[in-house]
Amino acid sequence: GATAPAPAPQSLPQELPQDLAHAPRQQPGAAEQQAMIEAAARAAVASQMAQMAQMAQPPPPSLPPVMAPDNSQIQVQRSVAAPQIHPGVQQAYQALNGGQLGTARQQYETVLQQEPTNRDALLGLAAVALRENQGAQAASLYVRLLEINPDDGEALAGLIGLRQGDMVQSEAKLKAILARSPDSGPVLFALGNLYAKQRRWPEAQQQFFRAYSAVPGNPDYAFNLAVGLDRLNQPRLAATYYQQALALARTAPAAFDQG
Template sequence: PRPPAATSPPPAQRGALGQVTPPPAPPAADPASTPQFRRTQASAPTVAAELAAGYRAYAAGDLTTARRHYQAHLQRDPNSVDALNGLGAIALHEGQPEQAAHWFRRTLAAAPHNASAIAGLSATGLAPADDREAGLRHTLAEQPASAIAAFSLGNVLAEQGRWAEAQQAYFQAHTLTPDNPDYLFNLAVSLDQLGQRRLARDYYSQALDAARDRPAVFDPAPVLARRDALTEALQ
């Protein structure tokens, strides 16, 4: 059987875009200027209720409810990166690339180097592949720990049939976020395309295992069929 298309899971998969950003850790105290006897401690900042509810609905596939929560949060904070990226991700899922680009551009107006928005814009496919590749490589050079940028670069390379380079990008994304099922799936596809059947089978299995614990874009049924076909061929 032919392997699944490597670009079938869009970069804006559940959990990759529109997620709530964890509150930043407080800066380390300077012992020379900080009192030694502190009886109270400031509580950690909390995530806005609309953002948390929006992401829960988004992860569950309830895009209508997610959109309502994100839009409600934007009424209070028009420059909320999480809400803007969430609305962009919803538009991508609904096949509205122009609308998605609108939200991602608003994110970049508020946060010019936001990797999720840059990856989201690439996922719309509105720009030429060369331009998208250059933009993602620039983002990775500035933010080497950005898994979504590496994954999106892999998708752009896979679109062009550059499987060896795509495999490297997918592996980088997987290394940065080991439990993401879509990263594992596309890594398996790239290895499959390169004829590395044993590794491809192992990563298909890992993708299926990871998809039990968190949402994934790929359909498990054909992945399971391909994994089993590879297992039989390797015996």
């Protein structure tokens, strides 16, 4: 469905680019992995440019994964009729996109008065709370979404991103959702952030790439993919994604510092 995407949780490793000069050098034996990363990421850039040139056609499903995740070959494509979006949700998203947080909050709350379980409005209100650094409020909204649907991957990913809990348990929960929904951008992104916190950069970069491949219009996914590539000593390729992230941030809400 055309849900309003929530900005990345505040645990987004925004500070990482500042200390990239101190990133550990990659082991010489990983040249083949480097080549795979570069080839796959270049394919993603080419796909994105082609998509923009062809009036936003969906990215090709054959886009190669960075390090061939186990479930990449088993993807079930479902044709689901797009649900009707509440007009208030669309207005609120436009306000959020324009940085008018107060207006967006008011619009989302109005929708929820009419439809208390409207998923788009709950996610949007959580996005507003995150932008206003109201982590506790965002967490309560994610909990509400999980009460409505315990398998809501976006709500779980948001909640895990906010809470510094048991990383092993969080990783298991995210992987369980990915087993059912391997192309869930928010869950892939949350798993990448979880690995990044543990400095597990090859795994983090893989998840950021998968998130970006699933949702190529999300600026935060492009930004963290750039961070992951930088950490794997791919500065030129990383620069491409930093530029892509900034370009996408002009038309979609972004959580990273654009200064």
